[in-house]
Amino acid sequence: MERIVLGYDGSPAAVSALSWTAARAARGTTRVDVVLVASPFTRDRAPGLERLGEAEAFLRDRLPGLEVELHRLDGSVTESIAEAAEDADMVVIGIHPGHPIRAAAAGWTPLRLSTRANAPVCMVPAGWTEGGDPVTVGVADDSSSNSAIDFGVAEATATGVSLRLVHSWLMPSPTFDYGTAITVDPAAVIEDHRRTLSAAVERVLRDAPSVPVESELIRDSRSAALLRFASRSSLLLIGTHRRGVLAGTLLGSVAQEVLWRADCPVCVVPPQRGEKSVSELTNAAEELA
Incomplete structure (x- = not known):
């Protein structure tokens, strides 16, 4: 139950x-x-x-x-x-x-x-009405979105809609070493992010091959990328590092930026019980150091 x-x-x-x-x-x-x-x-x-x-x-x-x-x-x-x-x-x-x-x-x-x-x-x-749009999941660069993806699969299966996986990227700024700028190969950056999105798609196809999957690789911030699809989603799912509101404000929280602008339900999905979040693993490592 x-x-x-x-x-x-x-x-x-x-x-x-x-x-x-x-x-x-x-x-x-x-x-x-x-x-x-x-x-x-x-x-x-x-x-x-x-x-x-x-x-x-x-x-x-x-x-x-x-x-x-x-x-x-x-x-x-x-x-x-x-x-x-x-x-x-x-x-x-x-x-x-x-x-x-x-x-x-x-x-x-x-x-x-x-x-x-x-x-x-x-x-x-306020004002939500039921529709048949896809369930949209934000795919992160790390494991913080795994539970959100799994939750999205269950939602799409239960409601008979497709699952949309959205991963965004921004070109990193050049770094400097002894006054010399070290640039990043744009093609390599794009390929890295494409692999991240492909891994998420493969995760869904492996666990739920009957669920229709859409994937979107977008050059933009995570919040802006997700908001592109908010009006065309039945549900927007976001993973979390569980940093807290203050830390999220300082470090940048996708949920904070999306929540007040999305016109569909937004669900923040924590790591599954027994699965440590990135921040919890970091704290544990610091305690052992």
């Missing part, structure tokens, strides 16, 4: 996330835990309980017999939902595209949750 934790507050974005969750739950045996997080200083519990009741009624109307659990929690939204989703298969929340300032005022909840939760975090934009 798949267990989905849905963060719900009754907002338009939350309603879209609720609809997306219902569509996913219709695929098979699913349990949905609807979580509403309220301020610990809120005395009137009635509005929150009413919103939870509305979410439950919507789900049961769409899917009679669906297992639904309601949770009204007090405290931090990020920590409360992450703890509720400790053993979940997926976390779903709504977002308002184009409003990163609003998210910053709320503590960057969507991005913080994606670095805190153990499960994939799917963020559904």
